[in-house]
Amino acid sequence: MSDLEQQATELLESVTKKETDKEALKRLAAMSILDYNRTRDEEAKNLGVIVSALDRAVNECRKKTRETTEGLPDVEPWPHPANPDELLTSISSTVSRFIVCDKETADTAALWVCMTWLMDVVHIAPLAVITAPEKRCGKTQLLTILGNLSYRPLSASNISTAALYRCIEAWNPTLLLDETDAFMKENEELRCVINSGHSRDNAYVIRTVGDEHTPKRFSTWGAKALSGIGHLSDTLMDRSIVLELRRKLGHENVDRLRYAEPGLFLTLSRKLARFADDCREQVRRARPMLPDALNDRAQDNWEPLFAIAECASNGWIEKATKAALKLSGNDKTDSIGNELLADIQEVFETKNVTKISTANLIAALLGDEEKSWATYNRGKPLSPKQLGNKLKGYDIRSKTIRFGFETAKGYELDQFTDAFDRYLSYTLPLLSVTLSQTNSGNGLSDSDNESVTVTDPSKRNNATHSAKIVRI
Numbered sequence: 001m002s003d004l005e006q007q008a009t010e011l012l013e014s015v016t017k018k019e020t021d022k023e024a025l026k027r028l029a030a031m032s033i034l035d036y037n038r039t040r041d042e043e044a045k046n047l048g049v050i051v052s053a054l055d056r057a058v059n060e061c062r063k064k065t066r067e068t069t070e071g072l073p074d075v076e077p078w079p080h081p082a083n084p085d086e087l088l089t090s091i092s093s094t095v096s097r098f099i100v101c102d103k104e105t106a107d108t109a110a111l112w113v114c115m116t117w118l119m120d121v122v123h124i125a126p127l128a129v130i131t132a133p134e135k136r137c138g139k140t141q142l143l144t145i146l147g148n149l150s151y152r153p154l155s156a157s158n159i160s161t162a163a164l165y166r167c168i169e170a171w172n173p174t175l176l177l178d179e180t181d182a183f184m185k186e187n188e189e190l191r192c193v194i195n196s197g198h199s200r201d202n203a204y205v206i207r208t209v210g211d212e213h214t215p216k217r218f219s220t221w222g223a224k225a226l227s228g229i230g231h232l233s234d235t236l237m238d239r240s241i242v243l244e245l246r247r248k249l250g251h252e253n254v255d256r257l258r259y260a261e262p263g264l265f266l267t268l269s270r271k272l273a274r275f276a277d278d279c280r281e282q283v284r285r286a287r288p289m290l291p292d293a294l295n296d297r298a299q300d301n302w303e304p305l306f307a308i309a310e311c312a313s314n315g316w317i318e319k320a321t322k323a324a325l326k327l328s329g330n331d332k333t334d335s336i337g338n339e340l341l342a343d344i345q346e347v348f349e350t351k352n353v354t355k356i357s358t359a360n361l362i363a364a365l366l367g368d369e370e371k372s373w374a375t376y377n378r379g380k381p382l383s384p385k386q387l388g389n390k391l392k393g394y395d396i397r398s399k400t401i402r403f404g405f406e407t408a409k410g411y412e413l414d415q416f417t418d419a420f421d422r423y424l425s426y427t428l429p430l431l432s433v434t435l436s437q438t439n440s441g442n443g444l445s446d447s448d449n450e451s452v453t454v455t456d457p458s459k460r461n462n463a464t465h466s467a468k469i470v471r472i
Contacts, residue, residue, distance in 0.1 A: 021047065028054075029061040072152045072173055075266070078274035084312040087271050088114065094268065095145060098257045099138045100248045104323035108241060109146065111305040111320060116150040116174045116223040117276035118308070121284035123200045126301035128225040129232060129240040137245040141257055143176050143227040148265035149272065150174035150223065158183050161190045165205050165218040168197070174223040181228030191233055196220045198239040199300075234335050241301050242327060279311045286310055288317075291324055298328040336372075338423050340390055343371060345420055348413050355401050357410035358384050384409075394419040 024047060028036055036058065044054040091110035095101065112128045119125065128146065130139045147153040154173035167173060177184075184190055197203045203221035208214060231237065248254065286307035290299040302324045309320040347356070347364045356364075365373040366381050373382040388398055391411075396419060401410045 025057055025061045028058045072154060072171055073269075074152070075269045075273045077277055078267075078270040080274070081278055082271040082275040084275060084279065084308075085316060087268070087275055088309075088312055088316055090271075091149060091268060094264070095142070097255050098145060098260070099142050099245065100252050100254055101138070101142070101243070101245055102326070104319075104326045105243050105245070107316075107319045108305070108323045108327060109142065109243060111308050111323075112223075112225075112241065113146060113149045114272060114275065114308045115304050117272050118280060118283050118304070119151070119221070119223055121280055122304040122307070124300045124304055125197055125200070125203075125221065125223055126304070127194070127198075127236065127240040128223075128243060129237065130225065130227040130243045130245065131231070132229060132245040132247070134247060135229060137247045139227045139229075139245055140178055142243065142245065143178055143225060144257060145265075146225050147174075147176045149268055150176070150225075151272075151276075159190075161187070161193050162207075164190065164193055165207075165220050168220055168222050169218045172222060174225070176225045176227075178227045180226045180232065181230055184226075184228070184232065191236055193220055194224060194226075195235050195239060197222060197224065238297055239301065241305070244327075275311075279308075282311055283307045291321055291329070293325055293329050298324070302328065337390055337393060339372070340365075340387075341394070341416070341419055342424055343368075343373070344411075344416065345424060348416070353413070355403075355410060355412040357401070357403065357408040358387065358398055359408070361411065362387060394423070 024043070028040075028043060031039075040051055040054060044051045047054065049057075088107075088110045091113055092103075092106040095106040095109045096103070099106070109128070112126075115122060115125075130142050132139055143155070147155050152171065152173045153176055154167065154171065155176040155178070157178045159167075159175075159177060164175070168175070193205055196205055197220035200221055203219060204217050205220055206215055206217050209216045226232065226236070226240075232240075283304075288303060288306035288310055290302060290306060294302065302320070306317070306320050306324075309316040343365055344361065347361060348354075351364065362373075362382060362384060365371065376382040377386060391397065396411065396415050398409045398411055400407050401412065403410075
């Protein structure tokens with residue numbers, strides 16, 4: 001036989017090779033008991049073992065699987081089809097029964113819990129961030145409820161970066177992390193790994209393993225809920241649907257979670273499992289209409305929840321819309337850069353100027369005691385270099401500008417127009433703002449009685465204003 005024929009024979013054998021004993025046991029162990037009993041005789045014959053030996057091997061494999069997954073529950077689906085509208089309503093009512101929260105928060109929790117059972121068909125995994133301004137607002141209670149209803153829940157009050165991606169790779173759980181304000185604030189690597197799991201296409205990290213430092217790719221894809229006091233990092237919040245809670249008032253009564261009737265959460269979980277089996281393809285094919293008032297990232301976050309709402313009645317689409325607009329309609333997660341742009345825009349508007357020196361701009365920013373710029377630099381004021389570095393990210397750089405008879409480094413309003421339009425949803429119109437400038441000796445004007453027209457490219461209205469430049 002020639003070398004070419006030998007290679008072809010080996011290739012054919014590798015293609016037609018039967019599954020290994022280990023692969024066969026793993027497949028059989030994953031079967032339901034009834035399905036296994038129907039096929040055990042034939043499977044034993046194919047493997048060349050007696051039936052009793054196969055039974056012992058399969059049982060041992062099942063035992064090891066249970067140990068490996070640390071007791072993560074596999075729920076038997078409800079025997080009858082679950083009505084999506086009734087199921088979502090039941091979950092929302094259960095949340096409201098035990099937690100003091102807005103109706104929109106309870107409805108969102110119901111939709112997010114359903115999403116955890118459909119992670120194999122959705123493409124975005126928004127974080128559920130449970131937050132409150134103070135302790136004793138029910139954050140841990142709500143996280144526990146989500147855990148009781150989610151697919152393969154894994155709860156922890158602390159986790160290392162390596163443990164996070166390894167447990168996702170091994171167990172495919174729904175992660176429920178409590179006390180995140182305590183251990184995540186200074187852990188940038190952990191935040192980055194959690195961020196990576198937002199989109200299915202990019203939900204991986206690469207690490208080296210073993211003595212040979214072999215590169216290995218770990219999945220970070222999966223549903224995650226985080227609970228903690230206050231605001232997490234901007235990048236996490238931007239990938240989140242935020243469930244804000246408040247402390248209970250004296251007249252607000254809710255049931256204690258530990259007194260829930262036996263079987264409540266198991267019944268809902270079994271119905272969720274059946275719902276996922278019945279509606280999986282509908283969710284996979286869904287292309288829901290999303291509120292235009294949401295920004296692009298918020299629309300990404302809400303898309304899987306709207307896909308689930310479409311499986312129910314139109315009433316649930318309305319509930320999802322109302323919840324999305326209330327919880328995510330206002331962008332509460334502006335970065336420090338966007339905050340700086342907004343405050344600079346305010347300076348230009350309140351001072352009625354079209355150009356300003358760097359020194360005067362910083363003085364104006366520091367003049368508002370409620371802003372963060374007076375303590376931006378580790379308790380010290382924002383410096384000109386830090387201002388310049390921040391603005392470079394928006395392609396805005398200081399330049400030499402004439403102010404009357406003097407020149408100084410500074411900025412012109414035209415430099416900010418593009419950044420204002422792109423990053424500030426609340427940019428005010430500046431169309432046809434005619435400024436009659438008067439020289440104040442060494443102020444901000446170009447010359448005596450000079451008229452300058454500033455045109456807003458967005459042309460949102462035709463308002464014309466007259467303003468006098470004064471030195472600031």
